[in-house]
Amino acid sequence: MLVVVVARPPEPPVAVEMEAVLESATQYYQEHFYRLGEQSAALGIDAVFQVKVGHPAEQVVQVAKVEQADVIVMGHRGETLLQRWLLGSVAKRVLSYAHCTVIIVR
Numbered sequence: 417m418l419v420v421v422v423a424r425p426p427e428p429p430v431a432v433e434m435e436a437v438l439e440s441a442t443q444y445y446q447e448h449f450y451r452l453g454e455q456s457a458a459l460g461i462d463a464v465f466q467v468k469v470g471h472p473a474e475q476v477v478q479v480a481k482v483e484q485a486d487v488i489v490m491g492h493r494g495e496t497l498l499q500r501w502l503l504g505s506v507a508k509r510v511l512s513y514a515h516c517t518v519i520i521v522r
Contacts, residue, residue: 417463419452420479421445422472434469442467473509480514487517 423441425434449465456463468475480488492507511518 417456417461418479418483418485419449419463419465420468420476421466422468422470422475424472425469438467438469441469472506473513476506476510477513477515480516485516487519488514489519489521492520492522 421441423437425437445465445467453463453465466479468479476488476490479485488510490507490510507518507520511520
C-alpha cells in the first residue's frame with residue numbers, strides 16, 4: 417500500500433520554495449507516518465509513505481499512473497471551508513483523470 421500526501425507550494429512556485437515546502441511537509445508528516453506505519457505493520461500491511469509537492473489532483477493521478485495503482489482511496493473534504501472546497505475539487509479532478517478505480521470516502 418502506498419500512502420501519498422501532497423503539499424501545495426506557494427504560487428507561483430519557485431524551485432527553492434518547493435524544496436522548503438517538501439522539507440517542511442516531510443518533517444510534519446513524519447510523526448503521522450510513524451504511527452500509521454506501526455498500525456499497518458500490526459495488521460500485516462506493508463505500507464510505504466511519500467510526500468509530494470504540487471497540485472494535489474495532478475500528483476495523485478501521476479503517482480497512481482507511475483505506480484500502476486489498481487485503486488485510489490481518498491477523502492472527499494478537508495476540515496475548513498476553504499479545504500472542503502479545495503479537496504472537493506481535488507476529488508472531482510482525480511475522479512475525472514485517474515486511470516483506475518477511485519473510491520471517495522466521506
